[in-house]
Amino acid sequence: MTVEELDYWADDFASFHARCASLFGRSEPRRQVMKYVRALMAPLSRKNGWQLAEAMGDQCPDPTQRLLYRTNWEADAARDMLQQFVIERFGHEEAIGVVDETGFLKKGTRSVGVQRQYSGTAGKIENCQIGTFLTYASPVGHVFLDRQLYLPEDWCDDPERRAQAQVPPAVIFQTKPEQAIAMLQHAWAQGVPMRWVTGDEVYGESTALRDAVAASGRWYVLAVRSNLTVWRPASVAASLPERGGRPAARPLADEAGVAIPIRAVLSAWSESRWQRLTVAAGEKGPLTYDWACQRVRESRDQRPGPEGWLIVRRSVSDPTEVACYLTNAPADMPLLKLAQVAATRYTVEQCIEEGKGETGLDDYEVRHWHSWYRHITLSMMAHTWLASIRRRASEEKGGARPSWPT
Secondary structure, three states: OOHHHHHHOHHHHHHHHHOOHHHOOOHHHHHHHHHHHHHHOOOOOOOOHHHHHHHHOOOOOHHHHHHHHOOOOOHHHHHHHHHHHHHHHHOOOOOEEEEEEEEEEOOOOOOOOOEEEEEOOOOEEEEEEEEEEEEEEEOOEEEEEEEEEEOOHHHHOOHHHHHHOOOOOOOOOOOHHHHHHHHHHHHHHOOOOOOEEEEOHHHHOOHHHHHHHHHOOOEEEEEEOOOOEEEOOOOEEEEEEOOOOOEEEEEOOOOOOOOEEHHHHHHOOOHHHOEEEEEEEEOOEEEEEEEEEEEEEEEEOOEEEEEEEEEEEEOOOOOOOEEEEEEOOOOOOOHHHHHHHHHOOHHHHHHHHHHHHHOOOOOOOOOOHHHHHHHHHHHHHHHHHHHHHHHHHHHHOOOOOOOOOO
């Protein structure tokens, strides 16, 4: 956003900033956080300490370093404020929560959580930090909801490094799916309306995550690998009536007797099962794929588990390129709707890309646990406010809303 655009929307930004005034006991940090968030949105080539200081009109980065390191305020309280803003500006009952992680390349070994680990951002093992993110996609836009720093087991088991990086004693090792569960459950407790959850294989292959979404009464469409095993739904036979005269259903053993890889299920499908569907409007034109589905039972402890849909997306140009998903959506849910939800997963990548490119998500120079959360939260706030302003500007000009699953 240009300086002129920021000035044009200054009153709205002041109103947005006023929401977090109660986080600070003194006026100085309140002013500094306002300057910092505004500078994160400024058109700077890099948003490191000195460049941000210049954009804020500070003589040096010290005031911002105090804000990120030493001032007394809670990043989680700012996160909760942000979620209430999202509810007001973007909330929708059919919205989709999207989970994913991203890497932040770093030098050295002292920054909290940094080590050589796989980064999808780099596509290889690099010295980096990993952040797990929950974003929100609704008919009026996509924004951040929450964030957690992934702390590797080596870090969790190293008291000296934990102390140097000021990792709180209560922090224990969590897998990325466990972090996703915690973020989703917190958002639901905050009242964030959400019907669906989606994510890639890292999250889709966590039975705990799938079960947590189902237990909340929501539906998931989560990616899984083709070597994951499923069961064919058991047939049903009538048994003696239950009390009240209604017939009881007794599941019989799966006719195959064993769970089978998803790829084996696909190999038995005829060409007539596939449907060519356009799921979204992409930057280079409509996103069109071949889609097919079948009712299956998921595996739980090597036994048949809950029944749901297996959905498969196939490339039109390369039929060997497939992506598989499991969902607990009802049996009468249209395939087009499920395909559209699956395709919405890209919005988390877009949020992260926009955050890194426009609001300095990865331009930070902090080493401590709480400092990481503070910067990331303020960057998320900047991104979300920008998204809200773009929505308003588009509506004022009579622009079309973003494409949305119908």
